[in-house]
Amino acid sequence: MEELYKALKKQLDDGRVSIEVADLSSYSFDASFGEYMPDIICQPMSTEEVVHIVKLCNEYDVPIYPRGSGTSLSGGPLAVHGGLVLDFSRWDNDITVYENDLMMEVSPGVITEKIHKVAESYGLMYPPDPSSSRISTIGGNLAENAGGPRCLKYGVTKDYVVGLEVVTANGDVIHCGGCTVKNVTGYDMTKLIVGSEGTLGIITKATLQLIPKPIDTKTAMLQFDDFITSGKAVSKILRSGILPSKIEIMDKYCVDAVLSTHPIENITADSESLLLVELDGHPLALEAEMKIIEETCASLPGCKMIIAQDEQQASELWEVRKLVSPAIVKFGPTKISEDTSVPISQIPAFFEEIERIRQAYDLNLVVFGHAGDGNLHPNIIIDKRKPEEMKRAEKAVAEIFKASLKLGGTLSGEHGIGLFKKPFMYNEFDEAGMKFMKDVKQALDPNNRLNPGKIFPDENERFVLVHDE
Amino acid sequence: MTSNLIDKLDYDATFDCVQCGFCLPSCPTYLTMKEEKHSPRGRINLVKYAVEGKVTLKDLEEAIDLCLGCRQCETVCPTDVKYGDIYESAVEVLREKRNKKLDTRIMSLFLERNYMLDIMYQGLKLYHTPLISTVINKTKALDVLPERLGNMAAILPPVKKEKTQTQNPFRTKKITVGFFRGCMMDAFFSNINDLAIKILQAHDIQVVEIKQQTCCGALQHHAGEMEKSKKLAKLNIEALEKYDVDYYVNAIGGCGASLIEYDHLLRDDESWKARAEKFVGKVRDISVILDNINLNLDIPINIKATYQPSCHLQNVQHVFNEPEKIIQRIKGLDYKVLPEKDICCGSAGIYNIVNYDASMDILDRKMSHVKEVEPQLIITSNPGCHLQMLLGVKKEGLEENIKVKHIVEVVAEACGIR
Numbered sequence: 001m002e003e004l005y006k007a008l009k010k011q012l013d014d015g016r017v018s019i020e021v022a023d024l025s026s027y028s029f030d031a032s033f034g035e036y037m038p039d040i041i042c043q044p045m046s047t048e049e050v051v052h053i054v055k056l057c058n059e060y061d062v063p064i065y066p067r068g069s070g071t072s073l074s075g076g077p078l079a080v081h082g083g084l085v086l087d088f089s090r091w092d093n094d095i096t097v098y099e100n101d102l103m104m105e106v107s108p109g110v111i112t113e114k115i116h117k118v119a120e121s122y123g124l125m126y127p128p129d130p131s132s133s134r135i136s137t138i139g140g141n142l143a144e145n146a147g148g149p150r151c152l153k154y155g156v157t158k159d160y161v162v163g164l165e166v167v168t169a170n171g172d173v174i175h176c177g178g179c180t181v182k183n184v185t186g187y188d189m190t191k192l193i194v195g196s197e198g199t200l201g202i203i204t205k206a207t208l209q210l211i212p213k214p215i216d217t218k219t220a221m222l223q224f225d226d227f228i229t230s231g232k233a234v235s236k237i238l239r240s241g242i243l244p245s246k247i248e249i250m251d252k253y254c255v256d257a258v259l260s261t262h263p264i265e266n267i268t269a270d271s272e273s274l275l276l277v278e279l280d281g282h283p284l285a286l287e288a289e290m291k292i293i294e295e296t297c298a299s300l301p302g303c304k305m306i307i308a309q310d311e312q313q314a315s316e317l318w319e320v321r322k323l324v325s326p327a328i329v330k331f332g333p334t335k336i337s338e339d340t341s342v343p344i345s346q347i348p349a350f351f352e353e354i355e356r357i358r359q360a361y362d363l364n365l366v367v368f369g370h371a372g373d374g375n376l377h378p379n380i381i382i383d384k385r386k387p388e389e390m391k392r393a394e395k396a397v398a399e400i401f402k403a404s405l406k407l408g409g410t411l412s413g414e415h416g417i418g419l420f421k422k423p424f425m426y427n428e429f430d431e432a433g434m435k436f437m438k439d440v441k442q443a444l445d446p447n448n449r450l451n452p453g454k455i456f457p458d459e460n461e462r463f464v465l466v467h468d469e
Numbered sequence: 470m471t472s473n474l475i476d477k478l479d480y481d482a483t484f485d486c487v488q489c490g491f492c493l494p495s496c497p498t499y500l501t502m503k504e505e506k507h508s509p510r511g512r513i514n515l516v517k518y519a520v521e522g523k524v525t526l527k528d529l530e531e532a533i534d535l536c537l538g539c540r541q542c543e544t545v546c547p548t549d550v551k552y553g554d555i556y557e558s559a560v561e562v563l564r565e566k567r568n569k570k571l572d573t574r575i576m577s578l579f580l581e582r583n584y585m586l587d588i589m590y591q592g593l594k595l596y597h598t599p600l601i602s603t604v605i606n607k608t609k610a611l612d613v614l615p616e617r618l619g620n621m622a623a624i625l626p627p628v629k630k631e632k633t634q635t636q637n638p639f640r641t642k643k644i645t646v647g648f649f650r651g652c653m654m655d656a657f658f659s660n661i662n663d664l665a666i667k668i669l670q671a672h673d674i675q676v677v678e679i680k681q682q683t684c685c686g687a688l689q690h691h692a693g694e695m696e697k698s699k700k701l702a703k704l705n706i707e708a709l710e711k712y713d714v715d716y717y718v719n720a721i722g723g724c725g726a727s728l729i730e731y732d733h734l735l736r737d738d739e740s741w742k743a744r745a746e747k748f749v750g751k752v753r754d755i756s757v758i759l760d761n762i763n764l765n766l767d768i769p770i771n772i773k774a775t776y777q778p779s780c781h782l783q784n785v786q787h788v789f790n791e792p793e794k795i796i797q798r799i800k801g802l803d804y805k806v807l808p809e810k811d812i813c814c815g816s817a818g819i820y821n822i823v824n825y826d827a828s829m830d831i832l833d834r835k836m837s838h839v840k841e842v843e844p845q846l847i848i849t850s851n852p853g854c855h856l857q858m859l860l861g862v863k864k865e866g867l868e869e870n871i872k873v874k875h876i877v878e879v880v881a882e883a884c885g886i887r
Contacts, residue, residue, distance in 0.1 A: 022528045025518050026505035031488045036521075043503070070505065071490045090503045111494070135490040325489075326547045333484040335548075385484070 001039045001322040004060040004084075008042060011025050011052055016043040016090065027085045030070040030077055033336075033384070034419050037063065038079035043090040045167060047173060047204040050086070054202065054449075055082055055171040064199040068109065068140030071132040073337050074418030076144055076197050080453035086202065088139045093325065094205075097122060102210045103162070103179050103404050107111040108139030108203050112146075114252040115208070116388050123442070124210040125155035130414065142203050145195030147414030149246040152372030153280075154211070156414065159193040165205035166193055169445035182189075192440070197416050200444045214280035216289050217245070219314035224304030227251060230273035231348030233300055234371045237277065238344065240296040242289045247372030248321050251351065254366045257322050257327035266306055274303040274323055275371065278314075331364040331381035336393055338400060341375045342409035353403035354378055361396040363389075375413030401427065474565055475520055478687045479558040485550045486510065489554050489844075492542035492552075497813045498535055501830040504534045509542035510754050516559050533559045535827055537820050538708070539780035539813035553785075557693075564693030573803050593780040599792045614785030624859040641715050642675035646758070647712055649719040652684045652866050654852045661852075664754050665720045668752040671886055672762050679717075681708035687727035690734070691818050702731045705740060706748045720755040722779025722786070722851030723818065728752045730787050747822055754782055755877060756850060758856065760791040766883040774843040774879075776804070777835070777858055779851035792850055800881045808838040816857035828857075829864075839871070849874045 002021070008017045018024070018041045028037045039062070044050045057064050063083035064086065070077060094107035095114070106115060112126075119126045129148035130136055136146070142164075147156045155159075166189075177183055177190035193201050224230040229407035234247055245445055250258075252272045255293040259269045262280045267274075277293060280285050290307055297303050304394035329335055342350045351367065358365040369376035378400050382389045401411055401424050410423050411428050438456060441448075492509040494497050499508035506515065512532050518524045536556055541551050585613045600799045666676045681828040682705055686698035705728070709717055719725045729752045735883065776796055796804050815831030817822055838848065839861065847856040847862070858873045881887070 020528075021524050022506045022515060022532055023504065024517060025524050025528070026508075026511040029514060031490060069493060070488075070510075085504075092503075132490070135493050143505060236852050326549060329485070329487065329548045335487050383484075412753075 001060075001062070001264060004056060004062055005040055007056050007060075008040070008053065011278075012042065012044070012049065017041070018046070018154075027070070027087060028068075028079070030072045030075060032073050032075040032078070032418070032420060033079070034075040034078040036078045036080050037082070037121065038081050038085040040084045041087055042084055045088045045091045047167065050167045050204050051171050051173060053084070053086065054167055054169070057449065058170065058447070061447075063449055064202070065451050066108075066143065066202050068137030068143075069111070069132075069135045071136045072140065072144060072418060073339065073417065074144070074412070074416045075276060075420050076140070076416050076418040076451075076454065078419055078453075080419060084462055089137060090416055092137070095410070097243060098179070098284075098371060098398070099124070101179060104208045104210055105179075106138050106206055108137060108206070110138050112136050112138055112141055112200045119210050120213060122210075123213050125213040126160060126208055126210055127151075128157045128160060132336050134189045138206060138208075139203055141195070142194050142206055143198045144416035144418075145414070147370070147373075147375060149248055149278075149370050151375070151414075152370060153243050154243045158191055160193050160209045161190055161206055162209050163207035164190050164193055164203055166201035167175070167204055168201050169447065169449045174201070175444055177207065194414070196417060197454050199441060199454055200450065202304065202450065214285055216283045217278055217280045217314070218286040219279075219317050220277045220290060220293065220305055220307045221267070221317045222275040222277065223268065223304045223306075224300075225271075226276070228271035228348040229300050229302060230275055231371075233275060233303065234347060235299055235344050236296055236300070237293055238348045238372065240292055241323055242279070242292050244293075244372060245280040246276065246370070248276040249347070249371035250274045250276075250321065250324060250368040251354075251366055253326060253364075254324045255320070257330060257366070258323045261327050261330065262319070264316065264320060266445065268304075274320070276317060321368070324366075328364075328366055328379060328381055332383045334382050335385040336380040336382070336397065337415075338378045338380070338397060339375070339412050339415040340378070340401065340404040340409055341373065341413035342404055342407045344371075344374045346407040346409065347371060347374060347376070349407055350376065350404065350409070353407075354400070357396050357403070360399075361392045363392060365396065370413070373413070374409070399425075409455045417455045419454060425455070425457055428460070473563045474526065477558055477562050477565075478520050479551075479555045480517065480520040482555045483520075483596060485548055486513045487548055488514070489547065491545055491547050495541040495545045495812070497537060497541075499537065499829045499836075500812065501827070501834055502535075503855050507535055509536075509546075510585065512536060512559075513550070513552065513555055515552070515798060516555055518615055526563065530563060533563055535824055537780075537813050537815065537817035537831075539811065539817060540781060540784040541811055544784045544811075554686060557690075560691065561693040561695055561766060563747060569696050585743075592667050597640060602695070605768040620864075621859060624856060624863055637717075640675065642673060644673070645675040645677060645707055645714045646716045646718045646753075647677050647682075649679070649681040649682055649685070649721075651719060651721045651724045651852070654721045654724070654771075658852050658855065658875065661720055661875045661877050664886060665718075665877045667886050668759070668764075668877065669718070671884065672764065674762070677712055677714055679708050679712060683708070685724040685727040686734075687723055688818050690727060695734075698727075698857070699738070702734050705864070706731065706741070706744050709748060709751070710744065713882070716753040717751045717753065718753050718755055718757065718758055720850070720875065722765065722782030723853055725752060725754050725776055726781030726785035754786055754788050754804050754850070756782075756790070756791040756795060757788055758794050759880060760794050764795070764880065764884060766799050766880070767857075768883050768885050770799055770879065770883055771801040771803075772845045773803040773805060773843070774846040775807040775839065775842045776810065776848045776849055776876075777807060777814055777854055778810055779849070780817070780855050783811065792848070794850060795876065795880060799879065802879075802883075805842045805844060807842055807880055809835075810838075814857045814861070816853040818853060819859075821853075832861045832864070835863050840865070840867075844871060846879070847871060847877050848879055850876050 005019050065079045066086045067077035088109040091107045092109035096105045115126045129150045130146040141157050145157050166174050364381040367378045380393045382393050406415050496508050505511040515529050615667040669676050686701035690698040730747045735741040813834050815828040821828035847858050862871045
């Protein structure tokens with residue numbers, strides 16, 4: 001490793017390579033629970049440098065873990081087998097806008113919020129809006145195929161990537177896709193690389209599609225006496241002919257936690273479930289569309305609806321959703337933030353399962369998420385210094401995934417599989433399905449150089465639920 | 470030794486951090502250095518690892534030393550992590566581990582002795598007499614100082630000290646305040662203190678001189694010298710208790726932050742806790758008082774201005790909107806918001822002297838935003854920021870185009886008070 005360090009230093013000699021303990025420690029974690037000490041940190045700032053690093057790592061047989069801002073909740077960038085963390089957060093300034101093509105070309109370290117701002121300055125919009133967009137890099141978003149509340153109407157990250165520049169495991173630079181929305185030439189490698197969690201190639205440039213920015217938005221909050229009705233409301237709204245940009249859901253535990261610390265006018269603490277609906281488009285259309293939603297929901301028993309009259313009221317209503325994360329950590333210091341998606345019709349059934357798991361394991365288990373696309377975030381709040389509580393939480397997590405898969409759901413809606421969900425992969429895919437994915441990995445990265453230890457469970461991990469006994 | 474020191478690190482508070490990274494874009498050192506160890510999340514993790522024996526105290530040093538302690542990360546943290554406590558515990562432990570830095574020793578020497586402040590003041594006064602400053606500038610006498618001190622000395626404002634008449638200690642007005650002058654503030658910017666007192670008096674507020682007041686203890690606190698800070702806090706509490714005043718007013722973002730946390734500083738001292746809490750309840754920044762009175766802002770100031778908030782005024786005293794509300798009330802003044810205004814300017818007590826290069830990188834970023842706005846005036850609310858902005862303006866060669874003034878000076882001008 002010492003030799004690799006020396007070799008790297010020759011090219012990146014301005015403090016962008018480090019083997020100092022303070023640096024290695026600082027890249028040993030992300031926003032998940034994993035802790036794996038890498039051996040070297042590298043901060044590339046060009047495609048050529050990435051190629052150079054990859055070739056050296058091949059020469060010295062060292063694994064590579066691409067990393068953005070480390071906001072991953074699934075352990076995506078962790079150096080589980082030691083090796084080199086390739087930190088892209090410094091390469092954050094290459095942005096070229098092709099406004100007449102509605103396209104933008106970016107380097108992997110660009111912060112997603114910056115993309116939003118730059119697009120807006122041209123009257124355009126980059127729709128994917130992960131909750132971490134203020135911090136997360138586009139490279140990380142691409143690797144994990146990030147989502148966000150707006151995905152209901154607009155789709156996820158992969159739906160806005162038309163072209164990529166990728167450094168392969170052997171150090172070649174390839175280009176896939178291009179700069180047109182329609183492109184059916186050859187295999188769709190762009191979509192294959194996006195969401196591959198850094199295991200198939202290292203993204204060094206991305207061409208993103210932008211869309212016209214909606215002129216206005218309108219928000220409504222719906223409060224329900226029971227969560228089954230709120231689940232039904234989601235399908236009912238979506239079948240009414242209106243496609244909201246966001247439909248967010250919170251269970252009563254989230255609502256109670258928020259209101260106990262931040263009382264908010266017009267919102268009563270007795271709601272079993274709460275929906276926030278946002279429409280975007282032309283102001284005249286918004287008026288008419290909100291009326292349709294109001295009429296649609298009027299027939300639902302125990303449903304109270306507040307429609308924000310102006311921007312300030314709307315942001316007050318959204319405040320409830322924003323405060324969920326800080327409010328629920330009042331229950332304990334450790335937050336296990338899970339991510340699963342179920343078919344919309346199964347949201348009520350999934351909520352029932354969650355309540356059962358909550359009681360069975362006696363945990364502070366709450367659910368909120370993007371109800372419009374069925375992507376829900378069960379969160380368990382515990383104290384990781386209490387092993388017994390951790391054990392119960394681990395069992396509960398396993399049950400949550402079992403419940404989701406049973407209802408036709410999936411292991412991950414937007415956080416990726418990474419390190420923490422790979423033991424469940426065989427619960428979602430059969431042998432042939434897993435082999436197909438492994439074949440792709442084997443073909444593109446035969447030496448398992450790129451982000452090893454992710455997505456695919458180890459042999460002995462295959463039928464064992466994580467940390468379960 | 471080490472194990473005892475490790476026990477002093479605030480390990481429990483590190484568990485409140487869920488490592489979401491929301492603090493990263495708020496941290497000036499992360500923005501300029503782009504390394505995780507120079508982010509709040511990275512520093513919290515290093516403190517945690519130090520306790521767990523995964524890193525040594527030595528590994529912690531650089532990351533902690535280069536933190537400005539601006540605490541903007543606390544303001545943006547979604548899970549309310551007490552970064553200040555974690556940082557403070559690390560500073561204290563590191564101070565005990567090694568010899569005190571020379572700069573810190575000189576600082577404490579000055580701040581604990583009023584006569585030393587007077588000497589400093591006399592020295593500055595001398596420097597700013599036309600003859601001496603000409604001699605110094607012609608002979609390039611300042612060049613013998615290290616760059617950092619030379620640059621700082623060159624921007625120090627002319628000293629003007631004429632004690633304002635405060636009023637008798639017996640309550641004669643509806644609102645009575647004790648005025649806290651501060652050390653550096655009173656040495657470098659005593660005219661701002663004087664103007665603040667004059668504004669208050671002109672608006673029917675009685676200002677009482679608190680003779681026994683002393684240094685607020687902020688710099689000692691930041692250097693990890695907690696016992697000295699506690700001693701100074703007690704002296705100030707004792708001083709104020711003697712007077713019948715409604716508020717203890719200051720025009721110094723940093724000192725005000727120190728005063729307003731006396732209850733936290735003395736939380737383990739049963740005999741002082743209640744007194745400290747009562748004291749803290751009376752501490753107000755001048756902008757909070759001015760925002761609440763009907764200021765006679767009769768004279769228009771036709772100028773394009775921007776505002777650089779003091780970190781400690783915002784993130785510790787939680788005074789976010791008052792200064793801007795006052796600025797926007799001034800006739801003729803074209804107020805433009807400074808991009809990234811909430812990010813620290815890099816002054817941070819004596820940070821810009823002991824960590825000169827890091828501070829200048831932060832200042833360069835700040836000045837790039839100033840140049841975007843192109844103001845004719847930068848308004849500040851703390852002497853440290855004030856000097857740093859003067860330095861920034863000088864570094865950019867913009868002295869002819871941009872003035873730097875404390876909000877008190879701007880309000881005084883708009884009220885016709887000299």
